[in-house]
Amino acid sequence: MADRLNGKIAAVTGAASGIGLAATEALIAEGATVVMVDWDEAALAESAARLGGAAIAQVTNLLDPDSCKAMLPEILGKVGHLDILYCNAGTYIGGDLDETDPDTIDRMLNLNVNAVMKNVHAVIPHMKERGVGDIWVTCSVAGHTAVPWEPVYSGSKWAMTCFVQTMRRQLREYGIRVGQLSPGPVVSALLADWPAENLRKAKESGSLIEPSEVADALVFALTRGRNVTIRDMVVLPTGFDI
Template identity: 55%
Template sequence: MAEKLAGKVAAVTGGASGIGLECARIMLANGARVFIVDNNDERLDKAVADLGTGASALKVDITNAASTDTMLPRILEEAGQLDIFHANAGSYIGGDLVDGNADAFDRMLNLNVNAVFRGVHAVLPHMIGRGTGDVIVTSSVAGHQAIPWEPVYTASKHAVQAFTHAVRRQVAKHGVRVGAIAPGPVVTPLVQDWPAENLKRAIENGALFQPVEVAEAVLFMLTRPRNTVVRDLVLLPQNFDI
C-alpha cells in the first residue's frame, strides 16, 4: 500500500483512545510519525504499545495553559516539524439542562472548546512559517444542528464549528488547511455509560458506528490535493435519524 502520509509528522489530542487512537493508527499505517497527546500515563503507555513503531507518547494536559505551551516545542525537538494537528480530545454530557451540574458543564466546555482554541493557536505559527499544514478538528453532527437531549454539548460543538471556519478563512492564504470532521454517534468511551443491552441494540440497528470509520474519513481529508479543502465532513450511521 502506498504510504500517503510518508514524511509527515502528526499530533493527535485524545489520541490514546476512541476516535483519536484509530486516527493515529491510520496515519501510522500511511507513513506518518504520530505523537499521541494525552495527560494520563497509563493510557499513553497502552496506546503507544498498541500502535508500535512510529508512535510517541506526549503527556500534555490540554486544559492547562502552561502544559499546552510545552506541546509544540517538544514535538519540534524530537521530530523537527509538525504537518498535521488533530484537535480531537473532548467529552460529553447529555440530558436535561435542569438536571445537570454546572461545574461539570464548565469542565466539558474547557476541554471541548478552550482546549481546541489553545491547541490550534499553539501550532499555527509553525505551520504558517512553513507555508503548509493541516488542522483537523473533531466536531459532531451536534455542531450542525441543536440536539435537544444534549444542549451544552451541542453548544460546545457549535462553537467549534464557528472557530474552525473563521480560522480556515484566516490561514488559507498561508497554505494551511483547516477542516472539521463531524460524526454522529460512535462506539467510544463517551458511550461507555450506556446500558450494555442498549449499546448492543444500537450497534445492531445501525445507529452507531466504529471509530475506524471516522479515521478513514480523516485520512480522506488529509490526502486530498493541496488545492482542495474538505471544509466539513459529516458522517452518520446509516440508521441514525436526525
C-alpha cells in the same frame, strides 16, 4: 494505498483511545509519524509500544493551563516540525441542563472548546513559517443540528463549527488547510452518558459507527491534493435518524 502520508508528522490529541487511537493507527498505516497526545500516561505507553517507532507519546493534560501551553513546544522538541494537527480530545454531557452542574459544564467547555482554540493558536506561527499544514478538529453532527438531549455538548460543537470555518478562511492564504470531522454516534467511552433508552435504540438499529470509520474519513481529507480542501465531513451511521 499505503504510504500516502509518508514522511508526514502529525499530532493527535485524545490519542489513547477511541477516535484518537484509530486516527493514530490509520495515519501510521499511511506512512506518517504520530505524536500521541493524552493525559493517560499508561495507556499512551502501551499504545506507543504496540505501534512501534512511528508512535511518540506526549503526556499532556489539556485541562491544565500550563500543561496545555507546553504541549506544542514539547512536541516540536521531539519531532522538529508538524505537518498535521488533529484536535480530537473531547468529552460529553447529555441530559437536561438542570441535571448537570457548573463544574462539569466548565470541564467540558474547557476541553471541547478552549483547549482546541489554544492548540490551534499555538501551532499557527509554526505552520505559517513553513507555508504548509493541515489542522483538523473532531466536531460532531451535534454541531450542525440542535440535539435536544445534549444542549451543552451541542453548544460546544456548534462553537467548533464556527471556529473551524473562520480559521479556514483566515489561514488558507498561508497554505494551511483547516477542516472538521463531524461524526454521528461513535462506539466509544463518550457514549457512557447517553440516555440508556437512546443508546439501546441506537445499538438495536445499527445507528453507531466505529472509530476506524471516522479515521478513514480523516485520511481521505488529508490525502487530497493541496489544491483541495475538504472543509467538513459529516460521517453518519446509515441508520441514524437526526
